[in-house]
Every structure is written in C-alpha cells, then in structure tokens.
Amino acid sequence: MAGEVQPPGMLLTTLGKGVNWARTRSMWGATFGLACCAIEMMATGAAHNDLGRFGMEVFRASPRQADLMIVAGRVSQKMAPVLRQVYDQMSEPKWVISMGACASTGGMFNNYALVQGVDQVVPVDIYVPGCPPGPQSLMHGILALHEKVMDGEIQRPIIHSASSHA
Amino acid sequence: MSEDNNTEEIEAGEATVAVDEGPPTGSAGRLRVHDMWVAGTEERADVRHFTDEGAQELLPVEDEAALDIQRGVVVDDDYELDDAVDEEDRQIINMGPQHPSTHGVLRLQLEMEGETIRRVKPIIGYLHTGMEKTAETLTWMQGPTNVTRMDYLSPFHNELAYCLAVEKLLDVEIPERSQAIRILMTELNRISSHLLFVATQGMDIGAISMMIYGWRERELVLDFFEKVTGLRMNHNYIRPGGVAADLPDGWEEDVESLLETVPAGVAEYHEILDENPIFLDRTRGVGVITPAECRAYGVTGPSARASGIDWDLRKVFPYSGIDKYDFDVPLGKHGDVLDRYHVRMAEIDESLRIVRQILETMPAGDYRTEDRKVTPPPRRRIDESMEALIHHFKIFTSGFSVPAGTAWQSVESPRGELGVYVVSDGGTKPWRVHVRGPSFAHVQALPAAMTDSLIADLVATLASIDPVLGDVDR
Amino acid sequence: MPEEEEPTTEAESEEPAAADEGSEVEPQVLPDEPTLAAIVEPFPSATWTVALDEWVVGVDPAEYHGLVAAAKDAGFETFIDLCAVDYFRRRPRFDVVLTVLNYTSPKRLRINVGVDGAEPAVATVSDVYPGANFYEREAYDLLGIEFNGHPDLTRILMPDDWQGHPLRKDYAVGTVPIQFKEAHTVE
Numbered sequence: 001m002a003g004e005v006q007p008p009g010m011l012l013t014t015l016g017k018g019v020n021w022a023r024t025r026s027m028w029g030a031t032f033g034l035a036c037c038a039i040e041m042m043a044t045g046a047a048h049n050d051l052g053r054f055g056m057e058v059f060r061a062s063p064r065q066a067d068l069m070i071v072a073g074r075v076s077q078k079m080a081p082v083l084r085q086v087y088d089q090m091s092e093p094k095w096v097i098s099m100g101a102c103a104s105t106g107g108m109f110n111n112y113a114l115v116q117g118v119d120q121v122v123p124v125d126i127y128v129p130g131c132p133p134g135p136q137s138l139m140h141g142i143l144a145l146h147e148k149v150m151d152g153e154i155q156r157p158i159i160h161s162a163s164s165h166a
Numbered sequence: 167m168s169e170d171n172n173t174e175e176i177e178a179g180e181a182t183v184a185v186d187e188g189p190p191t192g193s194a195g196r197l198r199v200h201d202m203w204v205a206g207t208e209e210r211a212d213v214r215h216f217t218d219e220g221a222q223e224l225l226p227v228e229d230e231a232a233l234d235i236q237r238g239v240v241v242d243d244d245y246e247l248d249d250a251v252d253e254e255d256r257q258i259i260n261m262g263p264q265h266p267s268t269h270g271v272l273r274l275q276l277e278m279e280g281e282t283i284r285r286v287k288p289i290i291g292y293l294h295t296g297m298e299k300t301a302e303t304l305t306w307m308q309g310p311t312n313v314t315r316m317d318y319l320s321p322f323h324n325e326l327a328y329c330l331a332v333e334k335l336l337d338v339e340i341p342e343r344s345q346a347i348r349i350l351m352t353e354l355n356r357i358s359s360h361l362l363f364v365a366t367q368g369m370d371i372g373a374i375s376m377m378i379y380g381w382r383e384r385e386l387v388l389d390f391f392e393k394v395t396g397l398r399m400n401h402n403y404i405r406p407g408g409v410a411a412d413l414p415d416g417w418e419e420d421v422e423s424l425l426e427t428v429p430a431g432v433a434e435y436h437e438i439l440d441e442n443p444i445f446l447d448r449t450r451g452v453g454v455i456t457p458a459e460c461r462a463y464g465v466t467g468p469s470a471r472a473s474g475i476d477w478d479l480r481k482v483f484p485y486s487g488i489d490k491y492d493f494d495v496p497l498g499k500h501g502d503v504l505d506r507y508h509v510r511m512a513e514i515d516e517s518l519r520i521v522r523q524i525l526e527t528m529p530a531g532d533y534r535t536e537d538r539k540v541t542p543p544p545r546r547r548i549d550e551s552m553e554a555l556i557h558h559f560k561i562f563t564s565g566f567s568v569p570a571g572t573a574w575q576s577v578e579s580p581r582g583e584l585g586v587y588v589v590s591d592g593g594t595k596p597w598r599v600h601v602r603g604p605s606f607a608h609v610q611a612l613p614a615a616m617t618d619s620l621i622a623d624l625v626a627t628l629a630s631i632d633p634v635l636g637d638v639d640r
Numbered sequence: 641m642p643e644e645e646e647p648t649t650e651a652e653s654e655e656p657a658a659a660d661e662g663s664e665v666e667p668q669v670l671p672d673e674p675t676l677a678a679i680v681e682p683f684p685s686a687t688w689t690v691a692l693d694e695w696v697v698g699v700d701p702a703e704y705h706g707l708v709a710a711a712k713d714a715g716f717e718t719f720i721d722l723c724a725v726d727y728f729r730r731r732p733r734f735d736v737v738l739t740v741l742n743y744t745s746p747k748r749l750r751i752n753v754g755v756d757g758a759e760p761a762v763a764t765v766s767d768v769y770p771g772a773n774f775y776e777r778e779a780y781d782l783l784g785i786e787f788n789g790h791p792d793l794t795r796i797l798m799p800d801d802w803q804g805h806p807l808r809k810d811y812a813v814g815t816v817p818i819q820f821k822e823a824h825t826v827e
Contacts, residue, residue, distance in 0.1 A: 031266045035293055035636055036318035036399055046381035061266040078799045079263065079271060079292040086264055112806050112814030113296030132399055291797040299806055303813055463771040464719040482746050574739060574750060587737065589725055602721040610774045639797060
C-alpha cells in the first residue's frame with residue numbers, strides 16, 4: 001500500500017511507535033450514522049458501554065476534525081456521493097470502519113437501492129458484522145483497529161518518499 | 167431609612183434573609199439578588215453576607231412585566247423582519263444529509279434571511295433501501311425481518327402492523343397470550359423509543375448530558391428484549407400467527423425490575439429538564455403545529471396529541487387486545503416543542519401502567535395460533551409426525567399462502583400512525599407491501615412548523631417531531 | 641355487502657358532465673350509511689364496499705378528484721396515506737389508493753382509482769389534502785404515475801437522474817451476485 005518508504009532508524013522507529021500510540025488513544029469519529037447501526041453506535045458511546053474510556057466519546061460533525069469514519073448503516077445510491085465527499089474531506093491519517101451487514105456487503109437488501117458494500121466507495125479497514133452489531137461487537141472492531149494501527153499494519157508513513165501514496 | 171428590619175442588618179453586615187413573608191420588598195423596593203436564583207422554590211437561600219455593592223438597579227416589584235423580561239420569563243421578540251427586505255438578502259443554506267442534528271440523513275434546504283428561515287424544503291431519499299421491493303421477494307413469514315428495519319427505533323410496531331394486516335387476510339385467530347405478549351413488547355418499545363427521544367431532544371437543545379442519561383434505562387429495556395427475542399434491535403419476533411417464541415422463564419422478575427428502575431430514571435429527567443430555564447426558553451412557543459395543519463398533513467401520534475387532537479389508535483381502533491388494559495392518553499394544548507416533550511414523557515408513564523397490568527394479568531396459553539398451515543410446528547414434533555415435517559418444509563421453503571385480497575392495518579407507534587397496506591394475489595409472497603410511515607408525513611409538515619422561525623428553533627423542532635429516516639425513505 | 645338497494649335515477653340526471661360511461665344507464669346502488677351514501681351518490685362510476693370497520697370506494701379517474709373533495713367535505717379531513725399498486729396483468733394496470741380518516745365518527749375511508757395507459761396519469765389531490773404532496777411524488781418516482789396539477793412532480797426517493805421506476809413489476813429487483821472480494825493486502 002505504501003510506496004518506497006525509507007527504512008526508519010532506531011529513533012524514528014520509536015517515534016513512529018509513539019505516533020501510532022498517540023493516534024489510537026484519541027481517535028475521534030466522524031458522525032456518519034445512517035440507520036439502525038447508528039443507534040447502536042450511539043449506545044456504544046453512551047454510559048453502559050463507554051467509548052470514553054478509549055478517548056473516543058467525541059463524535060465530530062466536521063470531517064476536518066475527525067480521524068475515523070464509522071459508516072453505520074445502509075448506504076443508498078443517493079448517499080454514496082455524499083459518503084465519498086465526507087471521506088475526502090477528512091484529513092490524513094484516517095480510517096474507516098464499515099459497521100453492520102448493510103455497510104459491509106449490502107446486507108439483507110440486495111437490491112437496486114443500496115450500494116452493495118461501502119468498500120465500493122471508500123477504502124475500508126475493519127468490517128464489523130451484525131445486524132445491527134451490538135456495542136460489544138463494535139467495540140471489538142474499534143479495538144482491533146487500534147491494534148492494527150499500533151502494530152503498524154495500517155501504515156501512514158511519516159516519511160513520504162516520492163512514490164508513497166496513502 | 168425604611169422601616170424594614172433587614173436594612174439595619176444589611177448595614178450591620180450580617181443580614182439573614184432566610185425567613186420572609188410576603189413579596190420581597192427590600193430597601194428602596196430592591197429585589198434581593200438571590201431571589202432570582204431560587205425563584206419557584208419554597209425555601210429561601212440562607213445568605214450570610216449580603217451586600218448591595220455592585221448590585222444593579224432593579225425595577226420596582228410592581229412592574230411585573232418588565233421584571234419578567236429581566237428574569238427571562240418573557241422574551242421581547244424583536245426578530246420581526248420587514249417583509250419589504252430585499253430578496254438579495256436571502257441565502258440558501260444546505261443542512262445535511264450528514265449532520266449531527268438532523269436525526270439521520272435528512273437534508274433541509276433553507277432559504278434564510280439572516281437567522282430567520284423563510285422557506286424550508288426537505289429533501290429525502292438518502293436512506294431509500296427499496297424495502298417495499300424487497301418485500302415482494304420474501305415470503306410472508308420473512309416479511310417481518312424486512313419491515314422491522316423501517317422504523318428502526320420501534321421495530322416491534324412495524325412487525326405488529328405487518329402481521330396484523332397479514333392475519334386479516336389469513337383470517338386466523340391469535341391466542342390471548344400471544345396478543346398480550348405482543349402488547350407487552352410494543353409498549354416496552356414505546357418506552358425505549360421515548361427515552362431515546364428525550365436523549366436526542368436534550369442533546370439537540372444543548373443538554374448534552376441527557377444523551378448519556380437517556381440511554382441508561384433504554385439499555386435495561388434492550389437487555390430484556392435481548393433476553394426474549396435474541397436481539398437488541400430489529401427483532402423479527404412478532405410473526406404472522408403469533409410470536410416467534412414464548413417468554414423465557416423469569417421474565418416476571420425482569421419486568422418487575424424494569425417497572426422499578428425506569429420510573430426513577432424518568433423522574434430524574436423531569437428534574438433535569440422540566441424547570442430548566444434554558445430548556446423552557448428554547449421549547450416554549452417554538453415549532454407550533456396547529457390542529458388544522460396536523461389534519462391536512464397527516465401528522466399523528468404524540469405530535470398531533472400535543473396540538474390537542476384527541477386521537478390514539480389504541481383507543482379508537484383497538485388492536486391485539488389492547489382495550490383490555492386501562493390507560494390514559496395525555497394531551498397537550500399549544501402544539502409547541504414543550505408540549506410534545508411533555509406528552510411523550512407522560513406516555514412513558516402510561517406505557518408503564520400497561521406493562522404492569524400485563525404483568526399481573528398475563529394469560530396462560532399458546533404463544534402462537536394453532537393453525538399449523540401458518541405457524542411452524544415445534545421442532546420435536548418433526549421427529550414424530552410426517553405431517554409436521556411437511557408443514558415445516560412448506561413453511562420454510564416456499565412459505566404459506568395467503569388468500570387474495572387487500573388489507574390495511576395501522577398501529578399506534580411512538581411516532582404516530584404506522585400503517586401497512588398489503589396486497590395479496592393468493593401466493594406465498596406478497597404482491598405489494600406498502601408501509602405508511604408516520605415520519606414521512608411529519609417531514610412534510612416541517613415547513614409549516616419552521617417557516618419564519620430561527621435556525622436554532624429548527625433544531626429543537628426537528629428533534630421534537632422525532633423523525634426516523636428509515637420510516638421516511640424505506 | 642349491501643343490505644338494501646336504493647336505485648336512484650336522480651343521480652344520473654344530476655351529473656351530466658360526469659356521465660362518460662356510455663349509454664348504459666344502471667341504477668346506482670347506495671349504501672345505507674348516510675355519510676358514505678352522500679359521498680358516493682354524485683359519482684355514477686363509484687363502487688363501494690363496507691368491510692368490518694373500513695369503507696372502500698372505487699372510482700374512475702375522471703371522477704376521482706370530485707369524489708375526494710366530496711369526502712373531505714363529508715368530514716374526512718385527515719389525510720393518512722396515498723400509495724400506488726402495480727397489478728401488471730390487470731386492466732387498469734395501476735391502482736392509486738388514498739386513505740383518509742374522520743376523527744369525529746371515527747371512520748377510515750379508502751378510495752381506489754384505477755389508472756392505465758403507457759403514461760398513466762390521474763388528477764392530483766394535493767390541493768384537497770396538502771399532505772398528499774410527498775406521497776404523490778413517491779408514487780411518481782417509484783411507479784411512474786403522473787399527477788396532473790401537482791406543484792412539484794419530481795423524484796423524491798431515488799436520485800434525480802435515475803432512469804426507470806423501481807417498484808414497477810417489470811423493473812428487476814437489482815440483485816447483485818455475491819462476490820468474494822480479495823483480501824486487502826498491506827505491505
């Protein structure tokens with residue numbers, strides 16, 4: 001996915017790990033709740049299943065201030081360009097969680113009206129199955145994303161060489 | 167100075183104004199500053215050190231109207247703009263579809279003149295899922311899985327309306343226990359939906375802590391749903407012929423604990439919001455829908471009852487045995503946001519009443535109809551009986567057939583009249599399923615409620631109408 | 641389910657303009673509920689059924705608007721629903737179903753009008769019931785029925801440039817075969 005990245009030295013490795021750690025500790029989501037999954041996303045942020053313990057209780061309406069887009073719900077044909085536009089407006093580094101069956105594959109609505117999987121519109125990092133996924137499933141997906149970022153599996157290279165493109 | 171005792175104490179530096187009778191008449195007709203903060207309560211604050219230093223000159227008490235304006239009880243509305251204002255002063259502002267306050271993917275095109283909205287055009291379709299088309303490809307028994315996701319905040323009501331319409335065509339009789347279970351689940355659903363309404367209404371008005379509070383009791387109700395149906399939302403539990411499974415053992419204790427915890431939480435929300443001056447300012451007189459507008463646009467449910475229309479489908483066209491239970495229908499007077507809030511809070515109490523009555527009078531019996539052509543046989547019977555095996559096979563592969571005809575059935579969902587129009591051609595799949603979602607009509611009535619109001623009022627009004635875009639777009 | 645028959649010959653002479661049935665003069669059968677009879681009487685093409693707690697009236701497109709206005713005057717002031725059904729092999733092909741409500745009686749009235757043709761069209765009732773506005777747009781969007789006189793007959797649920805009317809029976813569901821996408825590889 002990344003192009004030619006200069007192999008970082010020891011100082012930059014530690015710095016890279018520190019940056020990754022910081023990125024996971026306050027990953028703010030963009031409000032992209034569409035349908036039933038949005039209700040479960042709100043439930044995950046509420047008191048019973050508290051997303052605030054991961055520093056994520058804030059959902060920013062402005063995509064400029066958000067890192068994570070949780071596409072929660074079914075994406076219709078009319079909504080797809082809006083989804084892409086909001087994704088493009090987010091600044092790097094950004095991640096996408098596709099929450100629920102409808103966002104991941106079109107779900108039970110395999111018909112003319114829905115985009116069959118939001119990964120046809122935006123690149124997705126984590127898929128969370130369920131209809132709707134309960135707060136625990138969503139939290140598992142979010143924590144899996146955190147692990148992936150911490151381990152460097154999803155690379156947002158600090159050093160940009162000419163051919164690297166995130 | 168005056169003959170008032172307190173004056174001397176004030177000068178002495180140790181005034182206590184704890185005990186007082188009659189209207190406050192401090193020296194020179196001044197209102198004691200602390201009275202503003204404890205207005206409405208019986209007790210007076212015990213102020214040890216009271217000084218006039220820096221106090222502003224307040225108006226004499228006799229001038230009540232001016233006093234109300236200063237207290238903020240009455241707002242002198244100076245937002246009347248001249249109609250002769252130039253058209254070029256108007257801007258078109260787009261709100262949504264991705265917006266934290268539009269309750270889903272609703273897009274509003276606003277023609278604004280400063281802060282005042284002159285025209286509103288709702289643009290919908292961002293959640294259109296083709297559910298009515300999908301319904302024609304699913305069997306009658308699979309129908310509730312589809313229909314339940316339309317109004318996703320009250321899934322049981324969608325299922326109930328669909329199943330009642332299908333049962334009208336099938337002409338089967340539903341056992342009493344099944345009816346009681348259906349009403350139990352739908353009334354609990356009403357409670358959970360209204361709790362979410364309170365949460366989002368508070369958050370949209372600015373009481374962001376309400377968002378966290380409102381979910382407390384809702385989670386408890388959802389836990390009960392998970393115990394009974396297996397899912398927290400979109401349950402597919404109410405099926406044509408009855409319900410999918412009987413209530414689990416120990417459900418009485420769960421409902422009993424709900425009946426204790428939910429009222430306590432609701433009482434807290436009343437404390438937080440009911441007398442809050444900011445809440446009252448932002449909701450009183452805002453977003454008024456008149457009864458004539460309700461009738462013209464088809465606004466039903468709590469939004470219509472807040473305007474004074476005494477219409478509740480549970481009372482007028484009772485369904486599923488709900489007329490056995492005793493409950494009142496709260497009505498509002500002004501049709502503003504505050505009334506809609508109060509009506510819904512009162513409806514939570516009424517639903518709790520119904521749930522208690524069901525808990526006490528739940529009949530024994532079958533949880534689904536006996537007619538084996540409609541409901542699948544119990545699993546263990548399949549080992550014993552060939553007929554049961556055949557019925558099971560028929561129902562789960564091609565599905566049962568419903569006699570040809572058309573039927574309309576509506577139920578009282580937390581948003582209003584949720585209707586289902588079913589057309590059958592005698593086959594195993596519906597010919598046409600049309601769901602009349604209440605929010606579709608409410609979104610249409612938004613311009614009537616929002617024109618010539620401020621944009622801040624728009625957010626409050628939209629939250630109070632409680633639209634669910636799944637209902638609107640289907 | 642008519643219990644009594646009241647053939648009236650005054651009905652035909654009252655409405656000469658609406659008598660586009662041809663030369664067949666059938667005595668009109670009126671229901672015994674007076675409100676329903678008052679609504680149905682001026683319109684010779686209207687058929688009615690009383691089933692349980694519902695009144696269902698069928699009418700021709702030419703008399704549709706008049707009947708709806710008469711229903712509103714008779715007390716059915718609350719608009720509830722307007723939907724359309726595609727019967728495909730039947731003539732007329734489409735049915736527009738209007739449901740209105742009378743709070744005071746209380747009674748629900750359903751009015752069916754059969755619409756046909758390559759470009760099906762019927763009068764709008766959004767001037768009688770403002771709430772019908774969005775519903776008629778939805779019927780136009782999903783089934784292609786035009787409503788003459790509608791203030792803003794544009795697509796409402798589908799994108800503006802969508803071709804076709806999805807809920808018609810000759811429009812496919814649009815099922816996409818399930819694809820197994822390759823796993824996203826990260827270097």
